[in-house]
Amino acid sequence: MKKLKIAFLSASIIVFGISLFQDCFYTNDCINSFSALITGIFGIIVGGANLCWLANPLLLVSWIFFYFNTKVSFVFSLIASLISFMFIFSTEVAIDEAGTPRQIQNLESGYWLWLFSMLIILIGNSAQIYFGYSTKKTSANSDKQRRSHFCTGEPKSDVHQIIEFAQNFCSQE
Numbered sequence: 001m002k003k004l005k006i007a008f009l010s011a012s013i014i015v016f017g018i019s020l021f022q023d024c025f026y027t028n029d030c031i032n033s034f035s036a037l038i039t040g041i042f043g044i045i046v047g048g049a050n051l052c053w054l055a056n057p058l059l060l061v062s063w064i065f066f067y068f069n070t071k072v073s074f075v076f077s078l079i080a081s082l083i084s085f086m087f088i089f090s091t092e093v094a095i096d097e098a099g100t101p102r103q104i105q106n107l108e109s110g111y112w113l114w115l116f117s118m119l120i121i122l123i124g125n126s127a128q129i130y131f132g133y134s135t136k137k138t139s140a141n142s143d144k145q146r147r148s149h150f151c152t153g154e155p156k157s158d159v160h161q162i163i164e165f166a167q168n169f170c171s172q173e
Contacts, residue, residue, distance in 0.1 A: 008124025009066050016059070016117035022110030027102040031095060033110035048101070049090030055083040055118065062121050074125035081118040087111065 020037060023030040036053075043050030058080035065073035092101035 005067065005124065005128070008120060008127075009063060012059075012117045012120040012124070013063065015113050015120060019110045019113030019117060022113060023108040024110035024114065025093070025104050025108055026106040027093070027095060027104060030108065033114065036110075042097075043094050046094040046101075049087055049093040049104070052083055052087040052090070055080040058083065059118055059121070062125070066121065066125070070125055070128045074122070074129060077118060077122040077125050081115070081122050084115050084118050 020034040022033050024033040024036050025031050037056060040050065040053035040056070043053060058076050062073045062076035062080060065076065088107065091104055093104055094101050096102075
């Protein structure tokens with residue numbers, strides 16, 4: 001299953017990367033996906049179709065959690081996919097610094113690849129959950145250590161597990 005996880009994650013990242021070199025939509029002129037990614041955060045203030053940019057950080061969080069917690073990754077990839085899918089129904093988008101809305105005339109390949117990259121990771125998460133590969137198999141001893149939180153006997157949260165992983169990773173160098 002590890003190879004399949006790598007395949008889904010790699011495919012999603014590669015397709016997302018390819019989408020950045022394409023045009024994403026057409027107003028009076030073509031809008032490049034990379035420039036939309038970089039400047040899209042400023043459009044959130046305007047709202048409307050520009051809110052679909054929020055799917056990008058959600059996708060990033062989904063990629064990060066893909067190995068650690070499949071269910072959390074699934075939720076983030078589902079929300080990212082739904083938000084990016086909503087752009088199809090948008091008719092106007094603000095693309096200049098004045099926030100003036102412009103008519104979306106056509107969706108280009110960059111948008112479709114962007115949406116597809118989110119669907120790939122969503123399908124990967126769904127497959128892991130469906131086939132029961134959402135958690136790593138651990139030995140009884142490490143499972144017991146994972147369940148206890150320091151000396152209190154409380155279960156560790158996902159945040160504590162990530163912090164512990166990061167500390168162990170950094171201490172190896």
